[in-house]
Amino acid sequence: MLRFIFTRLTHMLIALFVITVIVFSLSHLTGSPIDALLPDDATQQQIDSLTEHLGLDRPYYVQYLTFLQNAAVGDFGDSTKWKGNTAAAVVLERLPATLKLGGLAVLISVVVAIPLGVLSAIWRGSIFDRMAGIIALLGQSFPAFWLGIILMWIFAVTLGWFPTSGYGGLSYMILPAIAMAWFQIAALTRLTRSAMLEVLDTEYVKLARVKGVNERAVIWKHAFRNAAIVPVTYFGVLAGSLLTGSVVVETVFAWPGTGLLAIDAIRGRDFPVVQSVVMFFAVFYLLANFLVDVLYAVVDPRIRFS
Amino acid sequence: MTKTPKFLGRLPILPIAVLMIVLVIPALFADFIAPHDPFKAYLRNRLQPPLFFGGTTEFILGTDRLGRDILSRIMHGARYALVISLVGIILGAIVGTVLGLIAGYMRGVVDALIMRVVDITFALPSILLALALAAVSGPSFQLVILVVIFVIWGFFARQVRAETLILRERDFVARARVAGASDIRILRKYILPNIINTIVVLATLQIGVVIVLEATLSFLGIGIPRPIPAWGLLVADGRQLIVSSWWISFFPGTAILLTVLSVNMLGDSLRDWLDPKLRQV
Numbered sequence: 001m002l003r004f005i006f007t008r009l010t011h012m013l014i015a016l017f018v019i020t021v022i023v024f025s026l027s028h029l030t031g032s033p034i035d036a037l038l039p040d041d042a043t044q045q046q047i048d049s050l051t052e053h054l055g056l057d058r059p060y061y062v063q064y065l066t067f068l069q070n071a072a073v074g075d076f077g078d079s080t081k082w083k084g085n086t087a088a089a090v091v092l093e094r095l096p097a098t099l100k101l102g103g104l105a106v107l108i109s110v111v112v113a114i115p116l117g118v119l120s121a122i123w124r125g126s127i128f129d130r131m132a133g134i135i136a137l138l139g140q141s142f143p144a145f146w147l148g149i150i151l152m153w154i155f156a157v158t159l160g161w162f163p164t165s166g167y168g169g170l171s172y173m174i175l176p177a178i179a180m181a182w183f184q185i186a187a188l189t190r191l192t193r194s195a196m197l198e199v200l201d202t203e204y205v206k207l208a209r210v211k212g213v214n215e216r217a218v219i220w221k222h223a224f225r226n227a228a229i230v231p232v233t234y235f236g237v238l239a240g241s242l243l244t245g246s247v248v249v250e251t252v253f254a255w256p257g258t259g260l261l262a263i264d265a266i267r268g269r270d271f272p273v274v275q276s277v278v279m280f281f282a283v284f285y286l287l288a289n290f291l292v293d294v295l296y297a298v299v300d301p302r303i304r305f306s
Numbered sequence: 307m308t309k310t311p312k313f314l315g316r317l318p319i320l321p322i323a324v325l326m327i328v329l330v331i332p333a334l335f336a337d338f339i340a341p342h343d344p345f346k347a348y349l350r351n352r353l354q355p356p357l358f359f360g361g362t363t364e365f366i367l368g369t370d371r372l373g374r375d376i377l378s379r380i381m382h383g384a385r386y387a388l389v390i391s392l393v394g395i396i397l398g399a400i401v402g403t404v405l406g407l408i409a410g411y412m413r414g415v416v417d418a419l420i421m422r423v424v425d426i427t428f429a430l431p432s433i434l435l436a437l438a439l440a441a442v443s444g445p446s447f448q449l450v451i452l453v454v455i456f457v458i459w460g461f462f463a464r465q466v467r468a469e470t471l472i473l474r475e476r477d478f479v480a481r482a483r484v485a486g487a488s489d490i491r492i493l494r495k496y497i498l499p500n501i502i503n504t505i506v507v508l509a510t511l512q513i514g515v516v517i518v519l520e521a522t523l524s525f526l527g528i529g530i531p532r533p534i535p536a537w538g539l540l541v542a543d544g545r546q547l548i549v550s551s552w553w554i555s556f557f558p559g560t561a562i563l564l565t566v567l568s569v570n571m572l573g574d575s576l577r578d579w580l581d582p583k584l585r586q587v
Contacts, residue, residue, distance in 0.1 A: 015426045022430065026438050137574075141567040143518045145525045146541060146559040153548050240428065247433045248522055252545075262434055263526065266441040274438050281431045289429075 001297065008293050012286050019282045023275050024067050071279060077272040081265060087272035091258055091280055097167065098250070098257030102242045104177040109184035109238070114231065116185075117192025118224060121200060132189055139186025144245050148179040148252035165254040176253040180245045184238055188231055195230035199223045233296055239288035243281045318575045321568035329565050332381035333388040341366070342375035344382040344535050349373050356553045368553040370543060376553060379535040380561050386536050387565065390447075391516040394454030399509050401455060402462025403501075407493050409463065410470025421467070424460040432457045433522065440528035450520060450529050457519060458512050465508055469501045503580040511573040514566040521562050537562050 051057055055066060070076065076087040120132040155175060156164040163172050199205060200223050208222045209215075246259035254260065258277055265273035332339070341364075342348075348369065355361040356368040356376075367376040409420040436453040443449065473479060479496050487495070523529035524538030532539065537558045544554025 011422060011425065014422055015429055018423075018426050019430060026442065137567065137570060141514060141563060141570050143521050143525075143538075143559075143562055143566070145522060145538075146562060149541070149545060149548060149555060149559065153552070157549050237428075240431070244431050244433050247431070247437075248526070251526065262437060266437045266528075269441060271441070274434075274441065278431065278434050278438060281434060282429050285429045285431070 004297050005294055008290055012290050015286055016283065019279070020068055020071055021064070023278055024064050026275075074276075076276040076279070079265075079270055079273050081268040081270035081273065087270075087276040090273055091261065091276045094256060094258045094261045095280070097255060098243075098246050098259060101173055101177055101180065101250070101255060101257060102246060104173055105180035105184065105242060105245070106238065108177055108181040109188055112181075113185045113188035114192055117189045117231075118196050118219070118227075120189070121193045121196030122219060124197065132193070136186040136189045139182050139184075139189075142182060144179050144183065144248045145252055147182055148176065148249055151175045151179055152253070165252075167254075167256050172253075172255075176249045176255055179252070180242060180249045183241065183245070188234060188238075191234055192227065192231050195227040196223060199227040202226075229296070229299055232299070233292060236285075236289035236292040240285045243285065318571055321571040324564050324568040325572070328561055328568075329384050329388055332384040336378075336381040336385055340375075340378035340381045342378040344374065344378040345533060347372040347374055353547075353551050353554075355551075356557075359553070367557045368551070370551075370554045371547070376540075376557050379540055380537070380558055383535045383537045383540060383558065384561070386530055386534060387517055387520060387562075390450055390454065390520045390530075391513050394451050394516050394520075395458065395509050395512055397451065398455040398458035398512070399462050399505060402459035403466050403498075403505055405459070406463040406466025407470055407497065410467035411474055411489065411493060411497070413471070417467070420463065424463050427456060427460045432519070433526070436523055436528055437526070445528045445531045447530055450523055453523065454516050454519060458516065461512065462505065462508060465504055466501055469504060470497055473497050473500055507573065507577045507580050510569070510576050514569045514573065517562065517566050517569070 055063055074088045079085045079087045079090050082090050116132050116135070120126075120129040123129050152164055152175060156162045162175050166172060200219075205218060205223050208218050213222070243259075246257055247262055248259070249255070250257045250259035251263055258280065262274060262277040264270075265277065336344075350373065351365065351369050352371060352373040354365045354369040354373070357363055357366045359368075361368055365375050365377070367380070369375055370379075405420050409417040432453060435456065436449065439449055439453070474492075474497065479492060482492050482496050520529060520536070521538035521541070524536035525542045527539075527542065529538055530536045540558035541555045541562070544551065544556075544558075548555055
């Protein structure tokens with residue numbers, strides 16, 4: 001087990017290392033970051049002093065090592081748009097809003113998708129199953145930004161049940177959370193259904209039925225417990241797509257989280273903040289996947305040896 | 307051969323028809339069938355409502371803030387949705403398949419290396435990457451294609467690798483090897499034909515993903531640059547006016563939804579027919 005954790009940890013660190021290289025190269029990809037940092041009419045003196053200050057006159061590998069050293073302690077320089085703050089501080093300040101919204105979205109997806117998947121597996125071929133199939137298909141086909149606009153149009157503007165946009169309590173969070181969760185509900189329902197179907201077809205479930213165990217116990221105790229492992233592995237992917245979704249949904253609903261921050265930072269050419277957001281997202285995603293892997297190996301020891 | 311009639315019998319007519327009407331025909335013939343120039347602003351006809359909602363037959367789906375014909379703009383936008391998804395998916399499938407074949411066939415260090423790279427591409431938030439790239443180089447057609455390839459190649463690589471790992475142990479591959487076939491020949495003649503179905507199904511299932519991605523990028527203003535009427539951009543243009551002039555966003559948004567829905571339905575039937583084992587999230 002320890003060896004398994006160690007291997008996964010190494011994989012994660014390698015991935016993180018490569019991501020830092022990519023993030024570092026991004027700012028050097030098309031010319032000097034000076035162009036992005038200074039106004040177009042900057043004097044040569046300004047350019048020279050900033051070049052020296054940022055260490056851009058030094059060789060690339062030295063610059064990269066400095067970047068890595070600073071990144072390791074979460075230092076990506078100062079924000080150029082939100083003056084007087086470090087980029088990391090700006091991101092950290094916005095993080096809770098994104099986590100709140102993402103958390104609610106995950107909750108909604110699990111609460112809706114798991115029963116939907118299990119029941120449509122049990123009632124395979126029924127009207128319920130077909131309805132769930134249609135919901136899943138719609139979920140995979142609706143772009144989050146379009147769903148967000150539609151939800152806002154119907155439930156906020158026309159019916160007036162919820163505020164249209166902005167930051168606030170639960171009533172502000174419901175529509176964006178649904179827009180974010182929609183795609184996950186589709187994916188999770190499909191996964192749970194197929195995992196359930198597979199398990200319901202195994203010998204031990206048949207045996208339990210033959211022994212006369214009541215149907216509810218067969219489904220929830222024998223079948224679901226074993227099927228649940230498949231949706232659990234999906235949580236790693238879920239973490240990633242929620243982060244991507246946050247950029248879109250936060251833009252539509254003007255929710256002041258890290259996704260909206262990233263868009264604002266790019267429009268304001270605030271590169272340190274963009275870098276911090278990308279790094280934060282990547283670390284979050286890798287960490288979530290690492291935890292899922294470990295959890296998976298704990299629940300199902302066969303994984304470790306394959 | 308016995309499978310073909312069965313598939314034709316259950317040919318999903320509706321999605322194919324919708325796809326032809328919304329995506330393919332407009333994309334190919336927009337220059338001939340669009341009623342107006344998509345860029346021409348009829349300033350006197352600003353914010354015309356669609357036909358049946360107080361509008362006229364001149365602008366069937368209404369006009370936008372500058373008096374441009376929504377229908378013509380959607381038709382011209384279809385071209386970009388189609389070209390980007392086709393080019394992006396073909397390139398992404400080629401990159402993913404080649405690397406997946408190499409990883410699955412060579413195994414060992416090469417395999418581990420390629421799979422780590424796949425993990426990394428999945429770990430980088432694609433939209434943010436696109437945003438960052440757009441921030442330094444400005445939005446462009448090439449950038450969108452690049453992001454599409456980046457997002458989808460990993461799916462192909464993983465699936466192709468998994469199947470190659472199994473196929474390379476099969477008897478017919480071992481026999482070919484004993485008979486002196488080179489690695490390239492084995493991959494081309496014995497392994498690739500056995501996974502081509504999976505690749506086709508995966509590619510079809512990815513079309514929806516790519517169209518949504520392209521629309522999302524142009525919605526955020528980092529897709530195909532203005533003034534090209536990409537669907538996502540059209541939705542963004544009408545967003546602020548959704549209460550008073552709903553048709554500006556509604557019809558382009560519906561075009562995206564109908565297209566993706568049809569493609570996904572088509573992908574599902576294709577999977578059931580060609581590769582029932584493939585379990586796709």
